[in-house]
Amino acid sequence: xxxxxxxxxxxxxxxxxxxxxxxxxxxxxxxxxxxxxxxxxxxxxxxxxxxxxxxxxxxxxxxxxxxxxxxxxxxxxxxxxxxxxxxxxxxxxxxxxxxxxxxxxxxxxxxxxxxxxxxxxxxxxxxxxxxxxxxxxxxxxxxxxxxxxxxxxxxxxxxxxxxxxxxxxxxxxxxxxxxxxxxxxxxxxxxxxxx
Amino acid sequence: xxxxxxxxxxxxxxxxxxxxxxxxxxxxxxxxxxxxxxxxxxxxxxxxxxxxxxxxxxxxxxxxxxxxxxxxxxxxxxxxxxxxxxxxxxxxxxxxxxxxxxxxxxxxxxxxxxxxxxxxxxxxxxxxxxxxxxxxxxxxxxxxxxxxxxxxxxxxxxxxxxxxxxxxxxxxxxxxxxxxxxxxxxxxxxxxxxxxxxxxxxxxxxxxxxxxxxxxx
Numbered sequence: 001x002x003x004x005x006x007x008x009x010x011x012x013x014x015x016x017x018x019x020x021x022x023x024x025x026x027x028x029x030x031x032x033x034x035x036x037x038x039x040x041x042x043x044x045x046x047x048x049x050x051x052x053x054x055x056x057x058x059x060x061x062x063x064x065x066x067x068x069x070x071x072x073x074x075x076x077x078x079x080x081x082x083x084x085x086x087x088x089x090x091x092x093x094x095x096x097x098x099x100x101x102x103x104x105x106x107x108x109x110x111x112x113x114x115x116x117x118x119x120x121x122x123x124x125x126x127x128x129x130x131x132x133x134x135x136x137x138x139x140x141x142x143x144x145x146x147x148x149x150x151x152x153x154x155x156x157x158x159x160x161x162x163x164x165x166x167x168x169x170x171x172x173x174x175x176x177x178x179x180x181x182x183x184x185x186x187x188x189x190x191x192x193x194x195x
Numbered sequence: 196x197x198x199x200x201x202x203x204x205x206x207x208x209x210x211x212x213x214x215x216x217x218x219x220x221x222x223x224x225x226x227x228x229x230x231x232x233x234x235x236x237x238x239x240x241x242x243x244x245x246x247x248x249x250x251x252x253x254x255x256x257x258x259x260x261x262x263x264x265x266x267x268x269x270x271x272x273x274x275x276x277x278x279x280x281x282x283x284x285x286x287x288x289x290x291x292x293x294x295x296x297x298x299x300x301x302x303x304x305x306x307x308x309x310x311x312x313x314x315x316x317x318x319x320x321x322x323x324x325x326x327x328x329x330x331x332x333x334x335x336x337x338x339x340x341x342x343x344x345x346x347x348x349x350x351x352x353x354x355x356x357x358x359x360x361x362x363x364x365x366x367x368x369x370x371x372x373x374x375x376x377x378x379x380x381x382x383x384x385x386x387x388x389x390x391x392x393x394x395x396x397x398x399x400x401x402x403x404x405x406x407x408x409x410x411x412x
Contacts (some may be wrong), residue, residue: 015283028265028268031268035264039250039261040254040262041248041251041253046291047254048251055277057256057257060260061260061263061264065264071271079245080242082245082248083244085245086241086244086248090211090213090247099321100216100217100319102213102217103217103220103221103295104224105289105290106290106291107291109289110286111228111286111289112289112290112292113228113229113231119258131243133239133243134248135243137243137246148208150209151208151214152211152243153207153212153251176205176208177203177204187282
């Protein structure tokens with residue numbers, strides 16, 4: 001993948017393309033490329049979620065097989081390869097480490113409220129959303145990034161993060177809110193806002 | 196009418212991270228089924244997870260891992276399970292909540308817990324926060340109470356007046372230990388909602404305290 005590192009956006013397209021080729025043609029070379037890029041990161045992820053190295057490899061294996069089997073569900077218009085693979089890994093880690101179901105909505109359910117018909121410029125925005133999230137992640141302060149990382153990848157509650165960083169829970173919450181607010185602004189959506 | 200009151204950022208982030216408890220996740224996921232706006236926010240939260248995955252250091256893998264995975268890909272796989280037949284009539288309760296309850300509104304077996312108040316406790320093994328369906332007859336006042344922890348409420352039918360807001364289908368109220376409130380069901384039809392509490396509510400007033408064991412909330 002070295003030749004791809006110089007331009008991350010190309011790299012992203014290449015990786016998305018790999019998933020599409022698996023879906024369309026069971027392309028093993030495309031899978032191998034995905035594996036080389038993501039499997040080592042998935043192992044890191046599962047380790048951060050509290051797994052020992054052997055277990056982390058076992059679940060990495062399971063995650064990558066799931067990428068192969070479910071490639072047809074990947075929609076490059078809606079998510080990057082990294083985001084889609086993250087959701088697979090996250091669901092596996094919830095199942096394995098927390099031993100619970102992770103309830104999710106069902107777009108085919110009759111009670112589901114579908115998205116509004118979006119004008120073409122909104123669709124374009126959606127396609128660019130990932131890039132915007134990436135840009136904003138780069139503008140977060142180290143403090144904000146740190147809080148996000150602890151919250152996402154080390155399964156720490158707000159209380160635990162606060163204790164670890166020696167901060168009041170309110171500060172941790174407001175940092176998360178601030179970081180997320182920047183991300184939301186990047187998506188061009190207002191919040192209408194939680195209470 | 197579209198949803199006015201949404202899930203908070205930290206709730207959505209915990210849901211995306213996979214660190215939120217199952218009962219609260221159930222409420223978030225059911226809200227997402229009703230709220231396109233929050234689904235866009237949820238996609239952004241997932242993208243944060245994707246970006247952080249890209250940023251993680253690459254761990255060393257055992258030499259045998261890739262060949263072992265490649266061998267698994269070549270194994271024939273079972274046919275995918277058939278798509279379940281979906282009900283097409285008017286459904287009030289969206290997935291994933293409907294599956295947790297075992298059916299839609301008309302099939303639910305409510306238990307009376309107080310005058311004009313009925314509930315169904317949703318049993319989620321191993322989950323400390325408690326999820327329950329609550330049904331208030333229109334106009335019913337919930338006893339004034341505060342919280343030892345977080346309380347999440349998702350309105351599914353009817354309306355709930357809480358402080359100066361009127362919550363309707365799809366709307367979420369999130370209160371914490373600082374909140375003391377006395378919501379009441381709006382006029383017209385019964386208010387049906389999903390409530391998730393971290394810790395038992397603390398009702399104010401002698402009568403309310405006497406009622407608390409009866410309410411079991």
